[in-house]
Amino acid sequence: MNGDDETIRLPVPMIGYGVPTDPCLTLHRSLPETAIGPPYFYYENVALAPKGVWDTIKRFLYDVEPEFVDSKCFCAAARKRGYVHNLPIRNRFPLLPFPPRTIHEALPLTKKWWPSWDSRTKLKFLQTCIGSAILTERIRKSLEDWDDAPPSHVQKYVLDECRKWNLVWVGRNKVAPLEPDEVEMLLGFSSCL
Structure with a gap:
């Protein structure tokens, strides 16, 4: 070559x-x-x-x-x-503004509700299907009996589902799927376009 x-x-x-x-x-x-x-x-x-x-x-x-x-x-x-x-790779430059690089930068209101035992800083991937209301209710019920951190088997169940479906914390013991505008923002599309 x-x-x-x-x-x-x-x-x-x-x-x-x-x-x-x-x-x-x-x-x-x-x-x-x-x-x-x-x-x-x-x-x-x-x-x-x-x-x-x-x-x-x-x-x-x-x-x-x-x-x-x-x-x-x-x-x-x-x-x-x-x-x-075959696009040139020299003189590349970033498009501004930079998209948020962590979950909390992207969705700052979730930080208030984020439990200490959920160490995620990035979402696994973006997908076209979302976690159901039945699933988010099941997660809420599995956490409601614990004032502090739930036992490790409950944490594992909740974190596995949150990772699988990109669920974020929106209230005490409450998770929700991403909204379409949040997905667009994570992909770097400005809300003012």
């Missing part, structure tokens, strides 16, 4: 070809001559696709290596994705 050679800095795994605000490690990328410059292409898929999927995608896009990114490096939710593209 003797095409467009670009060297940039890479902070952590799953960060892609670097973060403009926090460069650290050096990474080298070469593009084949046929993939340099316009027309640009950009193809996205889940990072943890089944074996062979990324090789197939690359084969149809000039054998360009994918760029893998976990959104938890940029916002309060994890989302591991891969991108095959």
